Amino acid sequence: MTDGESLTIDDEIVARARIHAREVVDEYDLPVDLGALEWETSARARRRAGVCRWNARREVATIVLARKAYERYRWPEFASVVRHELVHAWEYQQFGTSGHGRRFLERAAELDAPRHCRRFSEPRYVLRCLADGCDWSATRHRASRPVKSPERYRCGSCGDRYEVEHAESGRTWTTASGYGGAKSALGERW
CATH class of the missing domain: 3.30.2010.10 (Metalloproteases ("zincins"), catalytic domain)
Incomplete structure (x- = not known):
């Protein structure tokens, strides 16, 4: 050096x-x-x-x-x-x-090595199924395609529609325009 x-x-x-x-x-x-x-x-x-x-x-x-x-x-x-x-x-x-x-x-x-490691960051987005009786959910750390355009994808369990929640603010959306609206409304808090 x-x-x-x-x-x-x-x-x-x-x-x-x-x-x-x-x-x-x-x-x-x-x-x-x-x-x-x-x-x-x-x-x-x-x-x-x-x-x-x-x-x-x-x-x-x-x-x-x-x-x-x-x-x-x-x-x-x-x-x-x-x-x-x-x-x-x-x-x-x-x-x-x-x-x-x-x-x-x-x-x-x-070697006293774990099979899985403890989570070290909280997800930014939570995906939740909208169907009655289905408790499927998933998390995302980045704004992936299923986060940005949820109307193009389906629940991983029952195949119904899902909503996306911005974890920090609680704001939700089910469409690409909803994603854009949430992002715009949150501004710097996004």
């Missing part, structure tokens, strides 16, 4: 994750090739604290860690996310595929 340069939070996340990965590989004798493991961070991630992607052509696993999760979790909880993704990296490197099946769960238990 030269004069005037400073570490970013992303540098800190990757540095701590790499150190923890070395410790885990050594302590648990986890056969992960750290030389074939790349690290990234995501400032956009809202649902997943981490993800492991596999490039079969290059035989390289890339672990992507969510900056917001790092900021919201204490280190022990975030370290468990790193261990979870290391199990995926191990599966990819050893078997060319990964999931949350029996093999994953057994190895994750050995």
Whole structure:
């Protein structure tokens, strides 16, 4: 590092994750090739604290860690996310595929890695079925097509129509024009 340069939070996340990965590989004798493991961070991630992607052509696993999760979790909880993704990296490197099946769960238990991570951000939108007796709902963190144009989609359970709620304001809509109206009415609160 030269004069005037400073570490970013992303540098800190990757540095701590790499150190923890070395410790885990050594302590648990986890056969992960750290030389074939790349690290990234995501400032956009809202649902997943981490993800492991596999490039079969290059035989390289890339672990992507969510900056917001790092900021919201204490280190022990975030370290468990790193261990979870290391199990995926191990599966990819050893078997060319990964999931949350029996093999994953057994190895994750050995490393005290959770199957799922605690939510670290609240969804911006809630989708709810309008049919009587149907309790289907879904959440979204971004204004996806089903959020912007709900009239073009249907309930994931019964196939009826649904409404979208802007979670912070409680404003709802069932059409694209309703979405536009809500966005316009909320202005900076959007």
